[in-house]
Amino acid sequence: MTESIDEIRIERAQGIGFIALNRPKALNALSTSMLHAIHGALDAWRDDATVHAVVIYSPHPRAFCAGGDIRFLYQSAKAGERAAIDEFFTDEYRLNHAIFTYPKPYIALMNGVVMGGGMGISQGARKTGGVRVVAASTKLAMPETRIGLFPDVGVSWFLARTPGAIGRYLAATGATIDAADALYAGLADTCMEDDSLAGLVDALKEKTFATGAEVVRFVEAQGRPDAGKASDLERNRVFIDRHFASGNGAACLKSLESATSGPEGEWAAHTAAELRERSPLSIDVSLELIDRAKSSSMAETLRRDLGLTRATFDHGDVMEGIRARIVDKDNQPAWKVTHVEAVTREEVLRMFDSPWTGPGHPLAALAD
Structure with missing residues (x-):
């Protein structure tokens, strides 16, 4: 058939x-x-x-x-x-x-x-x-912060359950693994x-x-349980946990930029440069999303994702991110908040205000 x-x-x-x-x-x-x-x-x-x-x-x-x-x-x-x-x-x-x-x-x-x-x-x-x-x-990635989005489709639930701070690192940077x-x-x-x-x-x-x-x-x-090569995430795990375990994007960047010597300094400089290219608002939304997903069901995670999609299209960076990265391809997005240090807690929480609640939510029927 x-x-x-x-x-x-x-x-x-x-x-x-x-x-x-x-x-x-x-x-x-x-x-x-x-x-x-x-x-x-x-x-x-x-x-x-x-x-x-x-x-x-x-x-x-x-x-x-x-x-x-x-x-x-x-x-x-x-x-x-x-x-x-x-x-x-x-x-x-x-x-x-x-x-x-x-x-x-x-x-x-x-x-x-x-x-x-x-x-x-x-x-x-x-x-x-x-x-x-x-x-x-x-090549796996949730590269949404590059276009002003966030790791949706319920993947924050999985990222929240990765070892150490790997989920927060992948969500914020959109790194490809x-x-x-x-x-x-x-x-x-x-x-x-x-x-x-x-x-x-x-x-x-x-x-x-x-x-x-x-x-x-x-x-x-x-199959086999290994890929025949070492994992970069495993090699850099100590650095990832040190700089991404907690805090918002500004805190992570400050931590990264304090590391200036040796292999850690090189990795931190590269990672900080990546973060500087992402949507500052999306970085903070994504980190908050991973933290919330740690104690959420998949149904709750997906309902949260749907509200966030409305917010990102209504007053987030996604339209500008898509224009710059995918449509015009000038790679010069004009983010609404230009630096991660300027993102306020109020702006982040506003993104989590869903237009749908209770039985009126389009995903209300999903079983927890």
Whole structure:
């Protein structure tokens, strides 16, 4: 059984539901139709006794998924179509929650670029008893502070549960990490060679499985627990914990700029320069978001994310960030607050004022 739209291919074989992302020119950035197709397939397979597990993958070597359709959101905002933006994020976050709470093993094969929304449709796999597979080509990131956003799609829940201050560091800087880093941070479960990863889907379609656990064991047996190289996050863990464990963006920068010698000084100077390029307001929002996610359920996290998306489009930096980084590509964003030291606590808390509360929230039905 195979179904397809232009951007996605859905099929069943050997007791597995397969979802292939097929929008290579956009690095598989998620469109509304892709969100609906993935969610529809998961709903159809949820109570189907002949489907034991789900595998989501990209047949294209450059990317698993580069995120949401940022250009669509930008154009919608320019046209004053607030409802379209709210609908996109609501649909995306419902899908993220459906994956996180899926009753069957969900397996994400993460090759190439895995950013933003790509993290949202992969990280929940572990909660289902499934597997997150990475490869040498894998590059993971939540780079939202570069465009005035924040690490959404529920990923703050996962970042809040990484070792030490790694989650706060990744959220604030938007740093890209590789397979070794993802394994160390608990954002991936096993590693395979890219050639083997490409052949895994074919192997899964040829072998018969009686249970989801059998599918998971087969996938895990093809991988290994390390990436064959050292993790930069592990090597720099002491520095990360020292400078990002607490405080807002200004505090982190002050700490970084106090380190001036040796390997720590070099790392700190590079990291401080990265932070200076990000949206100051988004840095503080992102750090606050990680701190709040530490004691939140996934449903609470996603409801918070939805309110924040409205705030970032209404009075945040996201429109200017998208213009500068993606549309005009001049890389000269004019942030509303020009320096991280100038961000006030009141401005940060204002971003967390959601227009929706209680049963009127679009995501009120998500189970905690």
